[in-house]
Amino acid sequence: MSTALRHLRHSLRLLRRYPGFAAIAILTLALGIGANTAIFTVVHSTFLKALPFAEPDQLLADAPPSGRAARDVRGIDLPRLPGAL
Numbered sequence: 111m112s113t114a115l116r117h118l119r120h121s122l123r124l125l126r127r128y129p130g131f132a133a134i135a136i137l138t139l140a141l142g143i144g145a146n147t148a149i150f151t152v153v154h155s156t157f158l159k160a161l162p163f164a165e166p167d168q169l170l171a172d173a174p175p176s177g178r179a180a181r182d183v184r185g186i187d188l189p190r191l192p193g194a195l
Contacts, residue, residue: 125132163169 125135160166161169
């Protein structure tokens with residue numbers, strides 16, 4: 111009998127012998143897997159999934175940034191944009 115199979119049988123025997131510990135262990139695993147899934151879903155939808163626009167790198171902010179970056183955003187002079195006030 112392989113070592114892995116012996117370890118599996120021994121762990122199942124211990125879980126049957128101590129049902130309270132087994133319930134807590136299973137509940138802890140379920141909560142950990144659920145939390146991991148929820149966090150990955152938020153990270154995926156927020157940071158990893160592409161934006162629902164044809165050319166997302168062409169989007170501009172409502173207000174110009176402050177400081178040195180206000181003068182040049184990717185070579186675009188913000189006050190001279192078409193339709194700018």
